[in-house]
Amino acid sequence: MIDFRIEPELQAKLDWMAQFVRDECEPMDLLFPGHGAPYDVANEESRAHMKPRQDRVKAQGLWGCHLGAELGGPGYGQLTLALMNEILGRSYWAPTVFGTAAPDTGNSEILAMFGTDEQKARFLKPLMDGTIVSTFSMTEPQAGADPKEFTCRAWQDGDEWVIEGEKWFSSNARYAAFLIVMVVTNPENPLHGRMSMLIVPTDTPGIEFLRHSQTMGDSKGADDGTHAYIRYNKVRVPLDAMLGGPGEGFKVAQARLGGGRVHHAMRTVGKCQRAIDMMLERAVSRRTQGKPLGEHQFVQGAIADSIIELEQFRLLVLKTAWIIDEVEAGRAPHGGARTHIAMCKVQMAKVYHDIVQRAIQLHGSLGVTLETPLADMWMGLPSLALADGPTEVHKAQVAKAYLKNAAPAPGLFPSEHIPTRLAAIRARQS
Numbered sequence: 001m002i003d004f005r006i007e008p009e010l011q012a013k014l015d016w017m018a019q020f021v022r023d024e025c026e027p028m029d030l031l032f033p034g035h036g037a038p039y040d041v042a043n044e045e046s047r048a049h050m051k052p053r054q055d056r057v058k059a060q061g062l063w064g065c066h067l068g069a070e071l072g073g074p075g076y077g078q079l080t081l082a083l084m085n086e087i088l089g090r091s092y093w094a095p096t097v098f099g100t101a102a103p104d105t106g107n108s109e110i111l112a113m114f115g116t117d118e119q120k121a122r123f124l125k126p127l128m129d130g131t132i133v134s135t136f137s138m139t140e141p142q143a144g145a146d147p148k149e150f151t152c153r154a155w156q157d158g159d160e161w162v163i164e165g166e167k168w169f170s171s172n173a174r175y176a177a178f179l180i181v182m183v184v185t186n187p188e189n190p191l192h193g194r195m196s197m198l199i200v201p202t203d204t205p206g207i208e209f210l211r212h213s214q215t216m217g218d219s220k221g222a223d224d225g226t227h228a229y230i231r232y233n234k235v236r237v238p239l240d241a242m243l244g245g246p247g248e249g250f251k252v253a254q255a256r257l258g259g260g261r262v263h264h265a266m267r268t269v270g271k272c273q274r275a276i277d278m279m280l281e282r283a284v285s286r287r288t289q290g291k292p293l294g295e296h297q298f299v300q301g302a303i304a305d306s307i308i309e310l311e312q313f314r315l316l317v318l319k320t321a322w323i324i325d326e327v328e329a330g331r332a333p334h335g336g337a338r339t340h341i342a343m344c345k346v347q348m349a350k351v352y353h354d355i356v357q358r359a360i361q362l363h364g365s366l367g368v369t370l371e372t373p374l375a376d377m378w379m380g381l382p383s384l385a386l387a388d389g390p391t392e393v394h395k396a397q398v399a400k401a402y403l404k405n406a407a408p409a410p411g412l413f414p415s416e417h418i419p420t421r422l423a424a425i426r427a428r429q430s
Contacts (some may be wrong), residue, residue: 343394
């Protein structure tokens with residue numbers, strides 16, 4: 001039975017988180033703005049501001065909640081994480097303050113699952129302590145996220161791997177202590193056995209940052225982008241830098257991407273709720289045509305559509321989280337949540353787009369200024385539809401999952417063809 005009840009102890013934690021995010025994390029968004037700000041470990045002012053807040057989170061037992069107990073975390077499970085991430089989604093500093101910022105969440109999971117004791121001590125521990133950040137370096141300039149077109153390769157030379165090729169849009173690499181790089185090591189294998197994952201410290205000789213690309217919402221400064229275009233120019237790492245075995249890169253990647261996609265969706269619920277909260281406040285604060293905005297039916301319709309759409313999406317996210325927990329508990333088959341995770345990825349950008357657009361409209365000219373969070377939300381929309389794979393890929397995945405279980409009609413007409421069904425009924429009754 002699907003059960004979304006919230007126990008009093010958990011509700012108390014959620015209440016504490018909600019108040020803390022509003023009082024402590026949202027102000028950090030204003031004090032230290034910029035997409036890369038939460039990852040800039042060299043900014044002494046922001047780190048000094050953040051450290052006591054992280055300590056308070058740790059004292060509440062809410063640090064690094066994404067890791068299961070078997071991986072050294074608190075083991076809350078995905079359903080609880082859905083409720084927590086909804087709260088964290090209101091602020092772009094909150095995930096860092098709570099030790100759950102992407103891509104460090106996914107990278108910490110695969111380090112915990114596939115790393116050696118030495119790798120865990122060198123990379124996972126400081127990552128979980130929040131003293132360093134990391135990057136997942138997968139997509140390529142000529143291929144995007146399509147692994148069939150990847151050309152960045154690695155080959156064994158004695159007791160080292162040698163990496164050569166380029167990677168594109170390696171987010172926050174300029175701040176990272178290490179990169180987890182997907183490379184072609186076994187080109188002769190079938191697609192899912194060609195890739196491998198390597199840990200590469202960013203100070204390794206041969207790593208060349210060609211540029212740091214800016215996205216919508218970044219300033220137009222000469223060099224303040226956060227998405228790196230990297231050339232790996234015969235970069236050498238030891239053989240034990242590999243996570244998993246040769247050709248197991250897909251297996252390692254899926255261990256992080258599924259969770260990352262649903263966590264994006266969880267946080268998007270929180271972003272949408274913040275936009276709705278702003279709509280509601282505006283509707284009862286602003287007057288036009290002699291009455292409050294909220295008394296106009298067009299406005300009521302926009303508010304109702306937004307609330308209903310978010311509630312539908314929230315329930316999809318919660319059900320997906322519940323399925324993941326069932327899979328991890330052995331009560332559902334491996335991969336049982338894959339289709340629902342894809343559903344979340346598809347709906348995430350659409351629901352966010354529609355709700356934020358309505359919120360901007362209700363705020364009029366103020367909505368298109370940089371004086372509310374709405375502009376930042378709007379500029380983040382295109383990236384949300386592309387992160388962890390474009391929406392179209394996930395739509396196809398959902399359709400294929402259902403099509404493979406569909407059966408063709410047994411005769412000339414569809415199985416729901418009324419004349420054919422009536423004839424069959426009458427034949428049985430005669």
